[in-house]
Amino acid sequence: MTLLGGTLALSLPLAAQPAYADLEVPVDVLNGTFARPKVDDRPGEMKWDGETPFGWDGGEPKEIGGSGVDGGGTVSPAAAGRQDGRQAANLHRGREVRSISTRLWDVRKGAQVQIAWEDSPSTYYKRDGWSSERCAENQVGREQTYEFSWGARSDQKQTFSTKELPGWGEANWDSGKHSRTFTATEDQQRITFTSTTEDSDNYFCGPMLANVRASQDPASYDAGVSKTALPPAKAYKGNNRERDLSSAVSTCTEGAKKCTFEVYPWSAHPYFDVARTIDEAAVNCTRNAITDRRDIVLKASEYNSLAQNKPVGYHLVKDYKDMLPLVATGFEEYSTYPYSWGNEDRKRQITLSIQPGEVTWLELQAARERFEGVFTEIVDTGSNSNVERERKRLFATFDGPSTGRPDRLYQRSGPLNPVELLKCDKTRPTAITPDNR
Numbered sequence: 001m002t003l004l005g006g007t008l009a010l011s012l013p014l015a016a017q018p019a020y021a022d023l024e025v026p027v028d029v030l031n032g033t034f035a036r037p038k039v040d041d042r043p044g045e046m047k048w049d050g051e052t053p054f055g056w057d058g059g060e061p062k063e064i065g066g067s068g069v070d071g072g073g074t075v076s077p078a079a080a081g082r083q084d085g086r087q088a089a090n091l092h093r094g095r096e097v098r099s100i101s102t103r104l105w106d107v108r109k110g111a112q113v114q115i116a117w118e119d120s121p122s123t124y125y126k127r128d129g130w131s132s133e134r135c136a137e138n139q140v141g142r143e144q145t146y147e148f149s150w151g152a153r154s155d156q157k158q159t160f161s162t163k164e165l166p167g168w169g170e171a172n173w174d175s176g177k178h179s180r181t182f183t184a185t186e187d188q189q190r191i192t193f194t195s196t197t198e199d200s201d202n203y204f205c206g207p208m209l210a211n212v213r214a215s216q217d218p219a220s221y222d223a224g225v226s227k228t229a230l231p232p233a234k235a236y237k238g239n240n241r242e243r244d245l246s247s248a249v250s251t252c253t254e255g256a257k258k259c260t261f262e263v264y265p266w267s268a269h270p271y272f273d274v275a276r277t278i279d280e281a282a283v284n285c286t287r288n289a290i291t292d293r294r295d296i297v298l299k300a301s302e303y304n305s306l307a308q309n310k311p312v313g314y315h316l317v318k319d320y321k322d323m324l325p326l327v328a329t330g331f332e333e334y335s336t337y338p339y340s341w342g343n344e345d346r347k348r349q350i351t352l353s354i355q356p357g358e359v360t361w362l363e364l365q366a367a368r369e370r371f372e373g374v375f376t377e378i379v380d381t382g383s384n385s386n387v388e389r390e391r392k393r394l395f396a397t398f399d400g401p402s403t404g405r406p407d408r409l410y411q412r413s414g415p416l417n418p419v420e421l422l423k424c425d426k427t428r429p430t431a432i433t434p435d436n437r
Contacts, residue, residue: 025266027104027113027214030055030388034089034210037384039076048124048204050074053089055388056100057239072098072195075208081123081171082210091146091195092122092206100209101192103239105374105393106264108187110219115148115191116179117212121162122205125169134168135205141165144197144207151185159196162207173210184219187234188395218266227273227368227399230305236393245309248394252375255322259375259394261330267372268334270402272365275410281361283416284354285424292352292360298407300366302342302400323375327398330373337404339369352411359420363410367402 031054039050050073052058058071072091080088091098107113121144126133141164149157158180163172195206225231234241235248242248252259282292324341331339354360375394379387416424 024114024215025218027106027216029104029212029214030102032212032214034074034087036381037074037386039074039087041076041078045126046079046123047076048073048079048090048122048126049093050076050087051386053100054386055239056089056102058099058101072100072193072206073204075123079123080208080210081120082173086210088120088208088210089193090122090204090206090208091193092197092204097195097198097206099192099194101190101239103236104184104189104191104214104216107184107189107214107216108219108267108372109184109189111184111189112181112217113150113184113189113214114179114181114216115212115214118173118175118210119146119160119162119178120171120173120208120210121165122208123169123171124204135165139165139205140167145195146207146209147192147194147196148180149192149194150180150182150189156182156185171208175211184216188236190239221267221269223269223271227303227370228308230303230308230370230397230399231372233305233309233394233396235395238389238391245306245394248375248377248392249306249323251377251392252326252394253322255325256329257378259323259326259377261323261326261373261375263330263334263371263373265334267370267397269370270405271368271370272408273368275363275365275408278362278364281359282352282354283359283420283424284356287356289356290354292354293349294352295347295349296362298346298348298364298409299344300340300342300368300401302340302398304399305397326375327373331369331371331398334371335369335404339398340401340403342401348409350409355413357416357424358413359416360411360413363412365408365410367405367407368399369402369404370397370399372397 034053036054037051039047041047052071053074056071071093072089073093075088075090077085077087080086082088089100091100104113121139121142122135124133124135143161143164145159145161147157147159151157160178163174166172193209197206233245235245236242237247278298279294279296284290328339350362352360352362373396375396377392379391381387
């Protein structure tokens with residue numbers, strides 16, 4: 001399609017894009033059913049003291065000085081007493097109140113997030129011959145309380161309570177009635193559940209949680225961010241932010257053997273760049289319209305937040321080529337056309353028409369694609385060991401030339417400016433030929 005004074009299509013036809021604005025998008029809660037680690041019921045005995053659920057931390061996170069490890073436990077299916085036969089999480093261990101904390105990896109700051117879960121008072125009742133361990137007598141007939149938080153401020157937390165404990169060893173699950181909607185305070189939002197049942201007395205007598213799930217209305221994308229100043233890349237080990245990107249990048253340079261790459265569809269942002277002048281301006285000083293046939297070369301670059309991470313200075317395309325297929329594959333799983341790494345010369349021949357006393361020039365408004373995604377280390381999630389604690393993730397933003405929508409090439413024209421008029425009025429710049437007649 002050629003429209004001089006309009007648009008020249010320089011690539012494939014416009015491709016349809018999924019629309020995610022103002023929609024409720026499911027959010028993956030890692031191990032939200034607390035199925036890992038698998039806690040087997042001992043013969044004739046239930047178990048409340050499984051490891052902290054995989055993908056969840058306990059206590060305060062490492063980045064603010066806490067252990068980031070020792071938290072609530074996993075409860076075996078029989079001890080949980082759920083109708084669906086699933087495991088649960090326990091917010092008490094060893095006579096102490098505990099926390100469990102995880103991150104919502106595909107949530108960005110500013111998103112509206114809804115969390116829902118189920119809870120029950122403790123079923124802790126351990127018999128050993130004539131003796132037994134159980135919740136204190138004052139717990140029977142009472143609710144057990146805990147706090148849900150998504151930040152450090154007082155207005156970023158809320159206290160909830162279970163149903164009443166009907167009797168020792170009896171579950172009382174409240175299915176689906178607890179939820180909280182909030183505005184994400186950070187990228188990769190951390191959420192925490194903390195027991196506030198202080199007088200439970202015995203070892204594991206505290207609130208139990210199950211079936212944590214989430215959805216979001218994604219944060220609106222800031223289209224004003226320049227491609228040369230993209231949001232900084234971030235690396236994580238488990239749920240804890242790394243100081244630099246080196247470890248995660250080193251892992252993922254081994255390509256598909258070690259990492260996957262996923263595009264967040266709600267972050268995909270096709271747009272047209274700021275128009276820029278290309279090639280020469282043609283000035284017509286004559287009394288007639290003239291044509292100018294010319295060859296032009298169009299070139300566009302790819303930008304990414306890894307290359308722009310100044311403390312590390314990685315240049316993805318130049319130094320980490322094994323990561324490129326991961327990004328390309330991840331983009332094509334989301335899109336109907338491939339991602340471009342730029343720098344290819346695109347040659348075009350065009351003919352310009354220039355009217356008398358006018359100047360004509362070309363401006364290019366390039367079509368581009370921007371999206372966020374995550375490199376995730378491949379681990380054996382089928383094992384019953386906590387591989388999530390060391391798992392590496394690397395979040396980055398990419399901005400490249402679009403291969404699925406046309407650039408806009410404008411022929412612009414207008415009157416001569418004073419300098420050009422002055423130049424057109426000058427006599428022909430040549431030496432005077434002597435007249436030898």
